[in-house]
Amino acid sequence: MAADRTTAPIHRPGLAGAIHRGLDSDVFHSFKQSKVTMLAGAVTALYFLAALLAPWIAPHDPYDLANISLMDSFLPPMWMDGGDARFPLGTDDQGRGILSTIIYGARASLLVGFAAVLLAAAIGVTLGLIAGYLGGTVDAVIMRVAEVQLSFPAILIALLIDGVARGVLGGDAEGNLAFAVIIVSIGLSFWVQYARTVRGSCLVEKHKEYVQAARVIGVHPGLIVVRHVLPNVLGPVLVIATISLALAIITEATLSFLGVGVPPTQPSLGTMIRVGNDFLFSGEWWITLFPGAALAVLVLAVNLLGDWLRDALNPKLR
Amino acid sequence: MSVAERPLLQVRDLAKTFDVSPPLLNRVLQGQPQAFVQAIDNVGFDIPRGTTFSLVGESGSGKSTVARVVVGLYRPTRGSVTFDGTDLASIRGRRQMAPLRRRWAMIFQDPYASLNPRWRVRTIIAEPIRVHGLAAGAAAIRRRVGELLELVGLSAADGEKFPHEFSGGQRQRISIARALASEPEFLVCDEPTSALDVSVQAQILNLMKRLQRELGLTYLFISHDLAVVYHISDYVGVMYLGRLVEWAPAHALFTRPQHPYTRMLLEAIPDLEMSGRARTPVGGEVPSPIQPPDGCHFHPRCPFADGDRCQREVPATLDIAGGGQVRCHAVAERRMPPADTHTRGG
Numbered sequence: 001m002a003a004d005r006t007t008a009p010i011h012r013p014g015l016a017g018a019i020h021r022g023l024d025s026d027v028f029h030s031f032k033q034s035k036v037t038m039l040a041g042a043v044t045a046l047y048f049l050a051a052l053l054a055p056w057i058a059p060h061d062p063y064d065l066a067n068i069s070l071m072d073s074f075l076p077p078m079w080m081d082g083g084d085a086r087f088p089l090g091t092d093d094q095g096r097g098i099l100s101t102i103i104y105g106a107r108a109s110l111l112v113g114f115a116a117v118l119l120a121a122a123i124g125v126t127l128g129l130i131a132g133y134l135g136g137t138v139d140a141v142i143m144r145v146a147e148v149q150l151s152f153p154a155i156l157i158a159l160l161i162d163g164v165a166r167g168v169l170g171g172d173a174e175g176n177l178a179f180a181v182i183i184v185s186i187g188l189s190f191w192v193q194y195a196r197t198v199r200g201s202c203l204v205e206k207h208k209e210y211v212q213a214a215r216v217i218g219v220h221p222g223l224i225v226v227r228h229v230l231p232n233v234l235g236p237v238l239v240i241a242t243i244s245l246a247l248a249i250i251t252e253a254t255l256s257f258l259g260v261g262v263p264p265t266q267p268s269l270g271t272m273i274r275v276g277n278d279f280l281f282s283g284e285w286w287i288t289l290f291p292g293a294a295l296a297v298l299v300l301a302v303n304l305l306g307d308w309l310r311d312a313l314n315p316k317l318r
Numbered sequence: 319m320s321v322a323e324r325p326l327l328q329v330r331d332l333a334k335t336f337d338v339s340p341p342l343l344n345r346v347l348q349g350q351p352q353a354f355v356q357a358i359d360n361v362g363f364d365i366p367r368g369t370t371f372s373l374v375g376e377s378g379s380g381k382s383t384v385a386r387v388v389v390g391l392y393r394p395t396r397g398s399v400t401f402d403g404t405d406l407a408s409i410r411g412r413r414q415m416a417p418l419r420r421r422w423a424m425i426f427q428d429p430y431a432s433l434n435p436r437w438r439v440r441t442i443i444a445e446p447i448r449v450h451g452l453a454a455g456a457a458a459i460r461r462r463v464g465e466l467l468e469l470v471g472l473s474a475a476d477g478e479k480f481p482h483e484f485s486g487g488q489r490q491r492i493s494i495a496r497a498l499a500s501e502p503e504f505l506v507c508d509e510p511t512s513a514l515d516v517s518v519q520a521q522i523l524n525l526m527k528r529l530q531r532e533l534g535l536t537y538l539f540i541s542h543d544l545a546v547v548y549h550i551s552d553y554v555g556v557m558y559l560g561r562l563v564e565w566a567p568a569h570a571l572f573t574r575p576q577h578p579y580t581r582m583l584l585e586a587i588p589d590l591e592m593s594g595r596a597r598t599p600v601g602g603e604v605p606s607p608i609q610p611p612d613g614c615h616f617h618p619r620c621p622f623a624d625g626d627r628c629q630r631e632v633p634a635t636l637d638i639a640g641g642g643q644v645r646c647h648a649v650a651e652r653r654m655p656p657a658d659t660h661t662r663g664g
Contacts, residue, residue: 208431208432209426209427209428209431209432210431210432210433210434210435212386212391212424212426212432213424213426213432213493213496214445215391216389216390216391216419216422216423216424217419217423217445217446217449217450217500218412218415218416218419218420218449218450219445219449220412228434231434231436232434232435232436
């Protein structure tokens, strides 16, 4: 162990103590041990910053019709013949700068990914806790539904929910509503693995003696689940969330690629790849390659973080 | 029983069966039968107020199940548990159970699993206080937690720490502090010392004896360690495959064991004076509780079993002179050699 860890842990109350404990924890130390993990963390943080600060750092706003001109369409990256310094990575078929669109597209991808993962985790953790703690018929019903859903690919479920929602909402499914629809469809197609993991951990935890102790005291079962079981099953959930964040981003890209994702006026990385795909064979490779590379790097970085987190939280691998 | 006062706990004809059947689909498709484990069967005893009643037996004898039924973790399949005159089966719902739950508490075997690893010690100990509304306000709760920590030999400042910062013995002290938080009269202790070092075991046992004297506690003590049981008990019950085969005042049971199984257990206690000499080992394995032997469960291992009655007929309960009860055909038929030949030591 590192020399700076020889001091005994100090317990300070409040936020300062929490930060101190966080910086002194094994998880943070294992983070500092791995260069790959630190790089992945830096890349992910960069994407988040770019997404948050898009209006300030993007060369121009690709959503603002007044800003874009069809005259600028199909410009190649600036280092090629015919390139323009205003568009470092070239432009697409409507004259939008690829770099600016990637920055704004990362925003859409991360928003959809995060919201979908939160929704999936909320549904999955709740159902998993209920199934695991109550057991019996409730458990059987929830887990059979989960298994039926698991036998279909997640993308098919998302397509189905998306299609039904669009059918119900009709032509209104534009703008922000389209975002909501895609978040719900991805969220509903991803809850199963949370439910299964949480149910499994819950089955282990509920037979531990601290839960039995709470039952002997007479704590309300709902409180036992929320205050005793939940904090002790959250570790694996955090790991799945990180890994499924990458999956959710890919699913969003796939749905957008298939043309049922976010509206074309607010392109995500997936929409850009689809648009560029049409021009791939006519030589305008940059329209699809750069967003594709941006997506691949983001997903890789988030996946590496998830892998590291899984190992860091597993006491047997320390 | 010659106790004038009503016993604090009365257990009568208690039975608990667990369904260990394979899932319905396997039963239908593969024709597997339903399977049940008779964890405890026809167990009955009294615990007078202020005394310690110990249950001993091998693994799988059902002693922990008795403890869990008594505190209401399991619902009995048959029989009754009466706590201070109230039949627990007559209580409906959590709300009515709460006043009774305040009056008992349980200490668990594994001090590493019985404390929530994510809670601070003061939160753990305060849980019974909060649930039963025994102190108002954060300051009062904190004061009470400090008192409890000092009562079990820790310092009030330890409340700020997390369980993983303590040793096994210290954690068991925290468990005891939590158990005492609701000012109970009755403590169920499920092998509270079996996970501890021998030197720490003695500290915890002495702490428990001191608390019993000071607070007038009644203990139901579960253990497989006969030396520990001898140290702490007023009464001892011996369980075998879910049945209470013998119970008696501790001194009588250790000096004049009646049941062949009790004699076998006492023979097997390691003893410095006996070291180097040949001893009778406890012969045979405990049979499967899913298919226990007919008649007296102990007959396949019993040196005194006859070929007929012991294999077919469940022994009835027989009062022992001087207190206690035994369930054995050989004792009833006076086929046993005198018990006092088994007196240990000198």
